[in-house]
Amino acid sequence: MHELAIAQSIADAVTTRAIACKASRVKNVRLKVGEASGVVTDSLAFCFEMLASFDPLLEGARLVIDTVPHRARCRHCELEFAIADFVAQCPTCGEWSTEIVSGSELQILDMEIENP
């Protein structure tokens, strides 16, 4: 999978922001990751911690991941429902015309830092 590349993107974004804030150390980094984003959160955390261990600014930093469920809204009966296995068919009226409400998120929310 591509978790290492994604972990590197997170490390880069966090480092840029930490330097701008004159931080001496980054602690927890909070992410929002959708169920349907294609990202394996355990692997992502493992890759990030490995990358962080090479950098004094990030050493010991941890990812705190909020998982967002894959959900859709039926355009016909307006029911909002959980999507299983990417099949977004309305469970009550059988309608295929649905709007994806959440699940593709891949966002860095915030981080805790230490200042010198």
Added chain:
Amino acid sequence: MPKVTIAQNILAVNDTVAQEIQQMLATRGIRTINVMSSPGAGKTTLLERTIERLRGELGIGVIEGDVETTADAERIEAAGAETVQINTRGACHLEAHMIRDALAQLELTRVNLLFIENIGNLVCPAAWNLGEDTRVVLTSTTEGDDKPAKYPHMFAASQVMVVNKLDLLPYVDYDLAKARRQALAINPRLRIFEVSCRTGAGLDEWCAWLTAFVHGDSNTVCKQSYSSAATARGT
């Protein structure tokens, strides 16, 4: 401990480069297709057959992605298209910056249809925007009819599905109706073509669709939307 808000899409850097590529290609009137599949489904063969059929009417360019070797670029060049090879040396997908660098080496003056042949992989390439107008997922009868259900992310992220190796249907346990049903359950708007690159079956329909796509026929426009992708990712 102080908390600092970041509120940034994790793939923001890739998406920004992809958007720049899409704008540059649009300015030049070039339509771009990202072709993805598992290894051995027939991406290069589909492009060879397509180039042979359309080279008289369209200017075709190809960015070839492979982990190693220039074998595929040589095949594409022999078929008559402008080609640049990217070797990722291990990476399992193409990223937008690789496309930006490859485009700098490609003679684009006569190109109006650009194919990006991604690394053979049904998982990772789905997550990376490359600046394409549309995404084609290629699958084949020898891989089994359960690919859409097993790799839903790829089929959800594509606009077109091509099923290759139709000529082998009598010899393999592949249920075409089941594959279609599964793919459409994941992505009801998926446009499906069934072809055999070996016999040429179905290639007329595929090439007619490509020609209309290049000429901007609204029925073929199934554009990758970067703004909506960004919204969905929470930026």
